[in-house]
Amino acid sequence: MDSCLTEPSGSLLMGYWRTLRRIAATHLFCPKQISFTEAQRKDIGSQMVSLIAFQGGDFPVRDILKKASLNNMMCSVFGRMYELCSSNRETEELRGLVEEGYALLGKLNWSDHLPWLACLDLQKIRFRCSQLVPKVYNFVNRIVKEHRAQLNSQSRQDFVDVLLSLQGADKLSDQDMIAVLWEMIFRGTDTVATLIEWILARMVLHPDTQAKIHCELDQVVGRSRPLMESDIHSMVYLQAVVKEVLRLHPPGPLLSWARLSISDTKIDGYDVPHGTTAMVNMWAITRDPEVWVDPVKFWPERFVCKGAGMDIQEFSVFGSDLRLAPFGSGRRTCPGKALGLATVNFWVGTLLHEFEWQKADHEPVDLSEVLRLSCEMANPLRVKVRPRRGC
Numbered sequence: 596m597d598s599c600l601t602e603p604s605g606s607l608l609m610g611y612w613r614t615l616r617r618i619a620a621t622h623l624f625c626p627k628q629i630s631f632t633e634a635q636r637k638d639i640g641s642q643m644v645s646l647i648a649f650q651g652g653d654f655p656v657r658d659i660l661k662k663a664s665l666n667n668m669m670c671s672v673f674g675r676m677y678e679l680c681s682s683n684r685e686t687e688e689l690r691g692l693v694e695e696g697y698a699l700l701g702k703l704n705w706s707d708h709l710p711w712l713a714c715l716d717l718q719k720i721r722f723r724c725s726q727l728v729p730k731v732y733n734f735v736n737r738i739v740k741e742h743r744a745q746l747n748s749q750s751r752q753d754f755v756d757v758l759l760s761l762q763g764a765d766k767l768s769d770q771d772m773i774a775v776l777w778e779m780i781f782r783g784t785d786t787v788a789t790l791i792e793w794i795l796a797r798m799v800l801h802p803d804t805q806a807k808i809h810c811e812l813d814q815v816v817g818r819s820r821p822l823m824e825s826d827i828h829s830m831v832y833l834q835a836v837v838k839e840v841l842r843l844h845p846p847g848p849l850l851s852w853a854r855l856s857i858s859d860t861k862i863d864g865y866d867v868p869h870g871t872t873a874m875v876n877m878w879a880i881t882r883d884p885e886v887w888v889d890p891v892k893f894w895p896e897r898f899v900c901k902g903a904g905m906d907i908q909e910f911s912v913f914g915s916d917l918r919l920a921p922f923g924s925g926r927r928t929c930p931g932k933a934l935g936l937a938t939v940n941f942w943v944g945t946l947l948h949e950f951e952w953q954k955a956d957h958e959p960v961d962l963s964e965v966l967r968l969s970c971e972m973a974n975p976l977r978v979k980v981r982p983r984r985g986c
């Protein structure tokens with residue numbers, strides 16, 4: 596795996612990266628910033644509903660989810676709001692850059708295992724990275740320049756505005772600002788779409804679970820109005836379902852949660868030499884029968900019933916409990932976890948509030964996985980929907 600796409604400038608030291616993380620946590624992912632973007636999630640959610648209502652018969656849902664997720668990040672990060680049903684050059688260009696980044700990260704790079712091959716670049720990975728990096732730089736730089744020219748002229752608050760407004764010790768160089776903005780787009784887009792596709796797959800495979808969420812929606816929201824983000828905290832079963840899918844299908848089970856040992860050390864009796872890349876296999880932990888009762892069973896109730904498992908209120912998926920840490924844990928835990936989970940809960944709630952989801956005719960749901968940067972369904976999900984509200 597080549598780090599030049601995901602790390603800011605090579606000269607960044609650990610301490611500096613920590614500063615960037617602090618800036619992201621304080622300014623980009625604080626509760627105020629998350630609630631600032633609520634209207635945007637609602638708008639994109641409604642656009643998804645309109646687009647889905649328009650589909651006749653079976654359709655693959657992935658494209659809609661990926662486009663919605665990309666538009667959402669374009670809006671949070673760059674302040675660009677595009678319609679889901681139309682295509683435009685800027686989104687297409689960004690989608691191409693993100694896709695190329697994923698393709699490169701997902702490739703098995705022989706140089707990672709046989710370092711003496713690195714200088715030969717037999718798979719042309721380094722070459723493709725060197726082509727991609729200036730394209731990303733130019734794309735993001737163009738948007739930063741536009742924001743700088745319009746600073747103080749309007750009241751919007753996207754990530755670029757926030758970073759440009761930083762002063763003193765928090766002020767970032769242009770190069771680091773571009774690296775941070777790219778990292779957000781790159782990490783925040785696919786993870787959300789991938790997780791929602793897995794959740795919808797589980798919904799069509801387990802109609803009884805879907806019916807329970809519908810029942811909860813009818814009780815908490817009723818059919819006369821759309822779902823609002825403030826309803827989510829009352830939707831205990833919906834949250835349990837999202838947690839159960841995060842357990843069985845964590846979008847970033849392996850690749851993104853890696854650590855480099857900076858000195859020789861011993862873990863659990865094993866020698867880990869300096870310079871080793873160690874990966875935490877969350878996928879294996881969440882399927883370990885010593886950790887989970889009936890681990891391969893899809894059973895959201897394990898997060899609801901006190902007697903049978905644990906109380907939803909008590910189980911955090913944000914890294915404090917290593918039985919289920921789909922956003923990583925420790926110093927490098929996902930900074931976008933609260934935003935990511937808020938988006939997934941709200942969009943899944945909305946899609947289920949508006950529609951009943953069913954299997955496509957003649958096409959079984961296939962839960963096979965493929966590992967790129969995220970762990971995706973190997974065969975994109977095809978579904979049929981039936982409107983629930985206003986019918």
Ligand code: HEM
Pocket residue numbers: 616778779780782783784786787790845846847848851852853921922923924925926927928929930931932934935936939
């Ligand atoms: C369901 C959604 C998401 C999942 C499952 C997820 C998962 C992860 C995981 C497993 C990691 C590695 C953590 C570690 O090494 O300990 C990570 C890192 C990261 N995520 Fe997320 N993520 C999600 C959404 C987002 C969003 C919405 C954003 C930004 C808007 C984001 C930004 C990042 C960044 C910047 C990192 C790298 C942090 C670093 O290297 O210090 N993620 N994510």
